[in-house]
Amino acid sequence: xxxxxxxxxxxxxxxxxxxxxxxxxxxxxxxxxxxxxxxxxxxxxxxxxxxxxxxxxxxxxxxxxxxxxxxxxxxxxxxxxxxxxxxxxxxxxxxxxxxxxxxxxxxxxxxxxxxxxxxxxxxxxxxxxxxxxxxxxxxxxxxxxxxxxxxxxxxxxxxxxxxxxxxxxxxxxxxxxxxxxxxxx
Numbered sequence: 001x002x003x004x005x006x007x008x009x010x011x012x013x014x015x016x017x018x019x020x021x022x023x024x025x026x027x028x029x030x031x032x033x034x035x036x037x038x039x040x041x042x043x044x045x046x047x048x049x050x051x052x053x054x055x056x057x058x059x060x061x062x063x064x065x066x067x068x069x070x071x072x073x074x075x076x077x078x079x080x081x082x083x084x085x086x087x088x089x090x091x092x093x094x095x096x097x098x099x100x101x102x103x104x105x106x107x108x109x110x111x112x113x114x115x116x117x118x119x120x121x122x123x124x125x126x127x128x129x130x131x132x133x134x135x136x137x138x139x140x141x142x143x144x145x146x147x148x149x150x151x152x153x154x155x156x157x158x159x160x161x162x163x164x165x166x167x168x169x170x171x172x173x174x175x176x177x178x179x180x181x182x183x184x185x
Contacts, residue, residue, distance in 0.1 A: 008062070008121070009179050015058055016172035022050055023165035030154045030161070040154040041089050044096060045082050047161070048103060052078035070117070074110040077103065097152040101142030104160060108135025127174055131167035138163065 026047060033039035055074045059065045065072035081103040088095035112132030119125040138160045145156060 009175055011061055013172050013175040016168045019054055020165045020169035023161045027158050027161050030158050034154050044085050044154060048078045048081040070110045070113040074107055077106045093152040094146045097142050097156055098146035100157055101139040101146060104139030104142060105136045108132045127167050127171040134163055
């Protein structure tokens with residue numbers, strides 16, 4: 001019979017892997033459809049909506065939104081971001097990139113906080129903490145880029161999604177290795 005800690009570790013490993021897989025698929029679609037405004041717009045809206053859904057599901061599995069305030073806030077921030085992207089799409093590519101930059105900063109800080117909270121119970125959260133910091137820094141870079149003269153495209157967000165995929169995959173692998181070591185210690 002598995003312990004609750006083991007079940008939690010299995011959940012996190014699967015959750016992180018699913019997040020990585022979604023990001024890889026999103027990146028492939030963003031590259032494939034970068035020249036098609038309608039498809040790119042859809043992808044730009046779906047990315048923060050996926051984040052909201054993923055955080056909602058993870059929070060529910062881990063005691064609900066009340067027990068996980070940073071994730072509850074992340075659900076709200078990501079949902080508002082999707083709406084802000086819809087509005088920004090009607091304004092300019094610069095506005096869209098600024099919205100993504102702001103979201104990256106906020107969600108990165110919330111991810112950092114969630115990683116620190118989980119470190120106490122799950123360990124192996126250093127990757128998620130690092131990812132949160134990197135997300136916040138990438139957000140600053142995107143905002144800076146949105147103030148530049150080069151016209152942004154969805155491809156300006158691909159590296160951000162790529163780093164996210166990498167960190168989620170690394171976290172999944174790290175937890176799998178930790179579980180294996182525990183089982184064989």
